[in-house]
Amino acid sequence: MKKVDTLIVGLGLAGLAYAETLYRNNRSFHVIDRPASGSSVVAGGIYNPTLLKRFTMTWMGGEFYQTALPFYRALENRFQTSFLFPAPIKKIFNSQRDHNDWSAAADRVGLSDFLDPSLHFTPLDGVKTPFGHGVVRACGRLDIPHLLTTYAEWLGDRIDFTPFDHDRLQFTSSGLRYGGIVAQRIVFCEGYKMKSNPYFNALPLQGSKGQILLIHCPDLAEDTILKGPMFLAPLGDHLFWAGASYEPHDKSLELTQEARASLEKNIRKMIDVPFEVRQQLTQIRPTVSDRRPLIGQHPRHDSLFLLNGMGSRGVLTAPLAAEWLFASIYDAVPLPKAVDIARFEI
Template identity: 30%
Template sequence: MTASESKFIIVGQGLAGSVLAYLLLQEGQRVHIYDSPDFPSSSKVAAGLYNPVTGRKLVKTWLAHQLFSFLETFYPQLETELNARFFYPQPIFRPFVNEESQKFFKSDHVPDDFSDFATLTFENTQYKSILQSQLGGVTTKHSGWVDLPAMLAAFKHYFTAKNLLTVGTIPTELLENNPTQTIIFCEGFSGRNNPYFNYLPFNPVKGEVLDIEIKNLYLTEIINQGAFVIPLEGESYRLGATYSWHELDFIPTEQGKNDLIEKYQKLMKPEMRILSHRAGVRPATKDRRPLIGLHPDFRHLGIFNGLGSKGVSLAPYFAKQFVDFLVYQKELHPEVNINRFASLYLGKK
C-alpha cells in the first residue's frame, strides 16, 4: 500500500506508531508509515516494565483494571500474529522501604481491591541472602516486561512485508491541503518540535539503564525499590532507571551510571558487573497523561504521544481507543484528549 493510497499516514514507528498502525489495520483501514532513523527512539532504550502498583506508597496506577486486562490479551495475541517472542509476564517483588511503610500495609488502610494486584509478606524469607531489606514487601500480579526492541523489529518486518513502511520523513506536500488522508504524528520525544503540536505541554524526562551480570543469582522475579532489576537471559539483568529533567539527550553519563550503581547497592547484596549502558528521553507530559487527538484547526492532523514512563501499559489500550475515535467517532477519554489544552492553543495563535 503506497502512501497516496492510504487513508491513514503514521509518522514514527516506535511503540506508539506501531501499535496504532497495527490496530488500524485490524479494523481494515489502509495505512502507511514513515519512520526516520534521524530521530531518536525511546522505545529502543526503554526497560519495558509494566507494573500496576507504583510509587513509594505502592498505589494502584491510573485505570489499572482497564489497562492491564487489555494488555494481557493484546501482547500475547500480537506475539502470535508477528511470530516473535517479546512479552514476559513476571511478578515484581517490592521490598518495603522502611518500617513505616511496612506498618502501613499491616494496617487496614490498604484498599479492598489491592489484593487484585498484589500480595503482601512481612518478613523476608525468600530473599534473605539477596536483598538489603529484611522487612518483607509487596509482590505484584499482572506485571512483567516487554522486550520493546524485539517487538519493534518484528513490527518492522511485518509492515515491510506488507509494503506499508517507508524509511524517511513524510513529504511536505502530504502535510498541506490533504483532505482525503489523516496524518497521525507518533514522534515520541521529537514531537515537542512538531510545528502543529508544539503548544502541548511536554515535560520530557531523561533516563538511563544498565545491563549487568550477576553470577549465580537466577532470579525469577523482578525486584523493584528505588531501582529495578529485571532478569534477562542467564546471568544478565537490566538495572534502571534514572530520572533527570536536564540535558535532554540520548547520551549515557557517568553521573547516571554512578546513580544506578548506588541504587543497586542499596537494594541488592550480590556483586554485579556492568555489561552495557544506554540513555534516552521519555516523552512525558506536565499532567502525566498521554496526548491524543486531532489538531484543533487542521482536522486531518493528529497526535498519539505523551506516553511518558508507562508506554508499555498505556499504548495498547489508548491506541484502541484512538482507533475507535478515528474510525467509529467514539469518545476519547477526556484525560488523554488534547482538547483539554485548547486554551494553550488559542493563547499561542
C-alpha cells in the same frame, strides 16, 4: 502513488499500537520511522499498574492493563513468539512502616488483584532485604526491542525507515500527500521528538531523561524483577536492566558519569553480589505536564492527529490509547477529556 487511509509517523509503542489497531479494523496504513531512536528501545518494558512508592494504583491502571495484556498476547499468537515475560515484582521494604502500608493497600479494591497481602521475610539470595519484601503479582516485562523488530519485519513494504520531514507535507483537496504517499490523515506517534513537529510542538510535552545500565550478574535469580530505589529486571543470560534515572531538566542524550555512579550506588543498595556494567543507555520519556496522554485532532488541520504522552508507562498505556483514538476518528466516540489535546491551547 500509494494511497492509504493513514500515514503513521513513528514506530515506538504508540505507533505500533495504532498500526495494529488499524490492521485489526481492516484499515490501510503506511509507517515512516527513524528506527532505534525512541524511548521504547531503552525502556525496561516493565508492566505494573501499581505505584510502588505510594502503594496506590496508577491512573486508570486497571483499564490499561485489561487492554494491554490481551493486545500483546494476540501479537504473540500471530507471530508465534514470546514478547511478554511474566515475573513477580519483589518490592524491597525500606522500613517497618512499609509493612502496615502494604497490608492496608493490599486490601483495597483494584490493588488487591496485584499486591500479595503476605509480608515475606525469608532472605532472597544475593538481595539485601533487612525489612523483608512484598510481592506484586501478575506483572512482568515486555521485550520491546523484539516486538518492534518483529513487527517492522512483518510490515515489509508498509514501512519506510527514514526521517519524516514536516516541511514536505502537502495538504491537497483529496487529503495529504507526502512523497509517494497519499493519505486521508496522519497520526504522529513521535514520542519526545514531537518537540520538532511544527503542528503540535506547542503542547506541554515536557520529557524526562532516563539513563539505565545493562549489567551482568551471574549470582542473581532470573525469575523475578526486584524493586528497591529502582528496578532490576532480568533479560536472560544473566543480563539485567537496571534503572532508571529521572532527570526532567536535562534534555540531552548525553551519558553522564553522575548518573552511572548513582545507578551503581542504587544497585549496591539492593544486592550484595558482584556485577559488571556492560552498557549505559539513555532516552527521553514522553512525559506531559499533567501526567496524562496527549491524544486527538489538531484544532485547525482536520487531517492531523496525535498519539503521544505515554509517559513512563507506555507498555500498558499505548494499546488503550490507540483504541481511544481509533474510536474517536471512525466511530465519533469522544475521547476521554483527561487525554484529549483539546484541554490545551495550540
